[in-house]
Amino acid sequence: MNNSMSAHTSDFCKMKMFSVAHKTVFVVDHCPYMAESSRQQVECDVLTKSRAQGVIPLAPVSKSLWTCAVECSMEYCRILYDIYPKDKLVNYIVSDSEFHILNTWRREDQSTHELMAALAAVGPPNPREDPECCSILHGLVAAVESLCKITELQHEKRTALMDTAERVANRGRIICLTNAKSDTHVRMLEDCIQETILDQNKLAACSDRLMAIQQCELVLVHIFPQGEDTLVSDRLKKEISPLLTSEVHSVRAGRHLASKLNILVQQHFDLASTTITNIPMKEEQHANTSANYDVELLHHKDAHLEFFKSGDLHMAGTSTRENGLKETITLKWCTPRTNSIELHYCTGAYRISPTDVNSRPSSCLTNFLLNGRSVLLEQPRKSGSKVISHMLSSHGGEIFLHVLNSNRSTLEDPPSISEGCGGRVTDYRITDFGEFMRENRLTPVSESSHNPSGKLPVERAKAQLERHTRYWPMIISQTTIFNMQAVVPLANLIVKETLTEEDVLTCQKTIYNLVDMERKNDPLPISTVGSRGKGPKRDEQYRIMWNELETLVKTHAGATDRHQRVLECITACRSKPPEEEDRKKRGRKREEREDRSEKNGSKETEDKSWQDSERLKGLLEKEDPESEVIKDSPDSPEPLNKKPRLMTEEVQPTEKAKGPVTLLSMWTNRITTANSRKHQEFFGRASSVNSKFELYQHLKEENGMDVHENGKASR
Incomplete structure (x- = not known):
């Protein structure tokens, strides 16, 4: 069993062509108990003040469980089709005494108009039908069979891959809307789906028109009327088998079911919510007045990627909706610009879908955008300058949410190449980066010129790129050796995969030249950015240079023995003799x-002379x-x-x-x-008196006479 599990896991890792979101099968229960009322009252007569006397008001009505399930599932499909019009597919199945497939995986069948027309033909459940003959199992079995069918996109990928068609994964999701009896009933449905998957995979192995299922997600939504207690408990996603995972949601019919399906569509397709606030609109009944409205939009979550990276969600006005499970980011309406030709620096564009598509504010906003107008959106801030982060605009009859570069104001000049996202950084190694790109350009290589015994050209290119970027500072002020012409020969050779003896000698010669520069006390191009005064001392400059050079060589020292010899040469040159250390200390x-004399230059004249x-x-x-x-x-x-x-x-x-x-x-x-x-010292100079040496010093002692400077004796 463990061997089969590991084999399945390894196969699953290789097949990542299509995700679970590519195929979604809706299975809606059409049995008689779905005709039961949801018990959520809907008022039909709201004009109580203008009603004439004697007119009996209309009684409120309530929708059935079937109507609630159909409306919420159609809203799920509408949002999906708005944001993913091509590559996300839905297959809709109705189950009663048999299954009814309302559409296929073909692209022309993927629209809400086709589904609504097919649902109208099916009609509501028949409450007088025999419940024993009806079961949701018919639809679940048909859903597994539908997942094994090949879609047009899967067929295109399989055809392009030819002999490696098994790399195309087949995964999908089943969303079942039903009224389950108990938790035991739910487990029985899961076991049935698991057995059906195994049977269908056996059939797919013998057929070219079917694909085996590698992964299936079952989302079972238990619907029950308001005012009743649920008989089915919620359960998070659980792995039933390596092929099947299951989760259970127990939801009341009505607005609770609509909120649950809205949350599920966001989870299943990586969507996020944005609420546009302070939208000025004229009142319908009072044309001279206007009011501000809010409209909630759904889109791909990458539109908020900059907020997540910078952690500015609280600054963007994040608020939790009433269900408490999903958050929406609030953006403020800006006065639209009249010039639609003006271009903005956009980093992404994502399709949108209104949450409440039938509301008047949503309808007015979409019509306004479809008429060719663009709307800028800003982050609501209590203080500081206005930050415009998004823009709403339509292209080809579809509305997109554009992400603007919010790090700079859109009213400023476009940023130059020397300015990054962090601010005005002007010392990027632009010239060196251009040379780096020229050295690592890719060129087409024919298969006939490839040596089968060696690496593929693309693998060699990746290996070279990895070696060249092991140590590559981006800013001039963060490096010393890459600003020195004397280090260029070593820097160009050390990144090579193999070195020759001549290359090693060239590297050693470069190192000896650096040692000679240090002995001569030559200046180095050390950056003084962020430091006070003249920067580090000369000894400190060379210490920084040697440390950086050693770091560069260490990243490549393990490649070959000759690379290691270059590192050993650096280590040997860095260990100075004691005489050199004493000279450095002096x-x-x-x-x-x-330095002390320069700092004390304002002292008295005598101290300065000293x-x-x-x-x-x-x-x-x-x-x-x-x-x-x-x-x-x-x-x-x-x-x-x-x-x-x-x-x-x-x-x-x-x-x-x-x-x-x-x-x-x-x-x-x-x-x-x-x-x-x-x-x-000469004896005579050492014993002289007043720079004169006395002759015949011992004559007085011998003859008892005084000797004068003329050498004449006196008694």
Whole structure:
């Protein structure tokens, strides 16, 4: 059993050509008990004030269950034909002592005029007929047989597919309007339909004129008079078998039945409701006065797709109708434009059908539109500017609800290519996208040129498109590498399915060029949108660039080993030696000092001079390569990356000097200190007094004589 279920499920997934809504079979009970009154009173004499005296008013009447069922089912068909005039079909069957098929699946039989004429020929139920001879089962069996018949659309698809005709699915829905006896009676009807489906599928397997049923939905509507308790309980959709699902609705006859069928037609065909409010109309009895009316329209739910996406249903005036099961979106009437030639930016057009087609407001609105006028509809808002979201207009004798682009006012100029739905975005990669489209154009390929051992051309095209879009930023300010000419060779090669050794070398050369740019501290095209000041520091810019480049290559690294080698090259280049890190730290500290000096530019003159001297000292450090090598002694060299130890007296003024240090004194002190560290100081210069060296220092000690500066002895 499990194997058969899985096989059926797999077959069902392959056949998605036609939905359940393609075929709908109405089975209406015509047995004697359907002639019973619905007990809903209908007043025929409403002119009580103008009635002459002595005239007896007309007694109210009530419709039968049969009349209620026929009217509601015809309203269901009318809405269906208004919105889907071609591809949604209805087969109408009446069941009593036998079944009566009122129309076929042919397109010329799909109209309410044909059905009403056939129903008039059938007539109302005969209350004197033997109830034992009548049953709804006759009509249900005929409904299953009708679902197995091929429609014109199914025949066209089967003919086009030829040897793969089994891909055309055959699914349908049966709507049964009857007066059931109990829940047990309902289960008996379901079992009968299930057995009939199995029998008909066996016959369809042996015939080319029939199609087996893959899925059938049974919607059983139990109708009972008002004032009585129902004998059948409601039940949600339930799977009876892999081929049959069933749901039960227990509804009172009259307006409750009409509301239920209106809800079902919306559920079965993905419809939605829109109420047009504040429609100005002249009063029939008082031509000089006017009043505002509301008209409810049904259409495909995609007309409200923008509301669902943006979550603005509450702003569009969503309200719940009295049944509480379906909602309607309220749109406000705008003064119609006299110029019918004016075009509007529409994103969709959907056929409409009035809910109450016979009411005066609906009739006036449809006649107004059929005369060539167009009506703009706006969202009712308590505050803010007016938003026109829809338009009603007729084309070829049919009325359509047009969806306008409500993100912009229709009175503005049409949007340019650089403006998106989110606002005025002006930095889209339009040129790059044009190049992207040229690289991924599809061309026709003959079957003879296809290699059977490889992929199909369309599969190769899809694979290429997938590779090219794994990482593709849409906005210029959101990317760095795609704005750099130096990265173009790598970006063009990394998206290829396979790489050659030459391609790998080209990618590695591109990476080394980026490393050289970072060593030279070259600027990058980093966007400053949304940031304060000059944007990120130079080190941060290169970090962003390397992260983005690594993200691009990682998305393709799993393709081949050569793609992985490109990623490994990036990883190796990103791990810098300690000397490089120290150099970067010194550069960052130098930039911080420069920023602090720029921020404190309004200080006193002495502080400014001192900051200038400090900045000059940093520049001298950078320009003097010999200052990087400092020796305490001739045999003890310092490491190359060690910062020279500067004494405090190098930058401090002499004791006698006061005020700011001059540039000459700074330069002299620095040269003196640098020279003193390059060799051992000469003994005579180190022990000199007032820049003069005393000769014969030990002569006094030996002879007991004083030595003067001329070298003459004195006693």
